[in-house]
Amino acid sequence: MNIHEYQSREMLQTFGIPVPPGILVQNPVAAEKAFDELQKRYGSAVCVVKAQVHAGGRGKGGGVKLVKSAEEARKAANDILSKPLITPQTPPEGVPVTKLLVAAGVEIEKEYYLAITVDRVTACPVLIASSEGGMDIEEVAKTNPEAIIREPISAVAGLRAYQARKIAYFLGFKGKQVRMAGKIMHQLADLFLKNDANLAEINPLVVTKATDEHPDGTVIALDAKLNFDENAMFRQDDVRSFEDPTEEEPAERRAKQFGLSYIKLDGNIGCLVNGAGLAMSTMDIIKLHGGEPANFLDVGGSASEEAVTEAFRIILGDETVKGILVNIFGGIAKCDTIAKAIITAAKEVGFKVPLVVRLEGTNVEIARKLLEEAKGDIPMMEIGKDLTDAAKKITAHIAA
Structure with a gap:
């Protein structure tokens, strides 16, 4: 069972994984107001307007737009909502868009890829991470497989501390980033195991630019995709409540x-x-x-x-x-x-x-x-x- 990005972000937050603030809207006027609210409450100079559909590749299909004003947010929302979204993962005719997420933008220093799925060969969960985030992991696997690390996870004990440190150092995290990244890995593994997930993906996981308050920057999740085992939904009422029949x-x-x-x-x-x-x-x-x-x-x-x-x-x-x-x-x-x-x-x-x-x-x-x-x-x-x-x-x- 797939859920929307805004629902995935909500689940990440429930498990303590930091994500930028965002507001769900359903029309251009609401998108305009959402930009103003994010700017007022969080000082966001830029925001991202993102189509909420059960399909990947939204950016390639014009379903993700960076905006720098409330007026731009309204125009972007109108453009995305006015036509079907066509991506490599939709039918040829595309899919209608009825919901949008207006999310605060962040200044990015570096992007990474982080995901947990089930390895059918070893019959256990596996954490997959890459120093090349913000792009298709399949493409990275073809062009630069050395940038990817895989680490098996115990379904009983979860991700161990030494495994998280190993991955963090492999990816190139430094200073306080190592602890922040490791914590996110543990929390993502916890989410995956407790909710009978098939896939828990953060792409990209980013390090923000350094500030006086955070000289090493902060590690946060910008986008998330979660998929769950439908056969386990009888014991996952919270997850099942996210089901969207219109998709x-x-x-x-x-x-x-x-x-x-x-x-x-x-x-x-x-x-x-x-x-x-x-x-x-x-x-x-x-x-x-x-x-x-x-x-x-x-x-x-x-x-x-x-x-x-x-x-x-x-x-x-x-x-x-x-x-x-x-x-x-x-x-x-x-x-x-x-x-x-x-x-x-x-x-x-x-x-x-x-x-x-x-x-x-x-x-x-x-x-x-x-x-x-x-x-x-x-x-x-x-x-x-x-x-x-x-x-x-x-x-x-x-x-x-």
């Missing part, structure tokens, strides 16, 4: 309510499969035979007839779908449950596009009999002998 595809949100895993894709062949691995294989074989999948849809191992019927409604509600391939290997989800759902969907929704069904496994003979008896009510349906046959039939229908 999800309506069909994906609807599928989630029925325990379905659904992701819309760009093709025109709808897929209904049980099991994530089988769903991936089904999409692969569709492409192998010249088709393009319109979605990933895993009904899971214990889907009810009601949930599977809803899955058909979601697929058929997509106007780009020109055909449907059902591929079920019956285990916990029995083949006859799927067959009954197909028949119910035909009655309640209607199949106006070709439907090819491949069933194997538990209760497959019962399922085949049910579908055979229902053929008169579902004239668009064909039965595939196996997965290859089913894929060839549905792609042939689309090509015809």
Whole structure:
């Protein structure tokens, strides 16, 4: 589960990680007032107006603007809110922006990258840090891998003091910066472990310019991205309260309510499969035979007839779908449950596009009999002998 930057900053503050002050706004006039307030309360000579969407690369898409006056803040807010934001992580048409963060600017001496994620190889959290912050860590890994350090974190003991010092010295922190940076690393690890996070990223982590009060500058987080394990949300009420349904595809949100895993894709062949691995294989074989999948849809191992019927409604509600391939290997989800759902969907929704069904496994003979008896009510349906046959039939229908 993703959350917005302003929510991530709030969580960082809760765990004692310093961030510049900011104000959430939803229109240009409010952005203008926010600049005035930040200037009055904190002496901010410059501010940053930032689009709040669940996508990275906002700066490249024009979703982050530096402003030096209230008037500039209003104009920047109007520009960002007036059109969809298009970044490398959004659909081609972009995403609407309805919320903005107006944050106080700081004088930056040096930028760093700091993140914690899960290392699937070692099966433990890992802290990743780089002396090159403010840019994509993937790009740094390609062009200057020596600038990156990785340190495993114990899920029980957390980040140890010697590890934080090791990372701080590797990154080049000096004087009081070492203690400040180390403290932030400990706090970020604490946030990560206590909230079942998949990713806790600060980019950039910065050292501000030296002042009389802080001759070594201060270490603060300018931007943050947090992502959490959806399977753990039953015990993370505070995190779950940050969920923003408007950032999800309506069909994906609807599928989630029925325990379905659904992701819309760009093709025109709808897929209904049980099991994530089988769903991936089904999409692969569709492409192998010249088709393009319109979605990933895993009904899971214990889907009810009601949930599977809803899955058909979601697929058929997509106007780009020109055909449907059902591929079920019956285990916990029995083949006859799927067959009954197909028949119910035909009655309640209607199949106006070709439907090819491949069933194997538990209760497959019962399922085949049910579908055979229902053929008169579902004239668009064909039965595939196996997965290859089913894929060839549905792609042939689309090509015809």
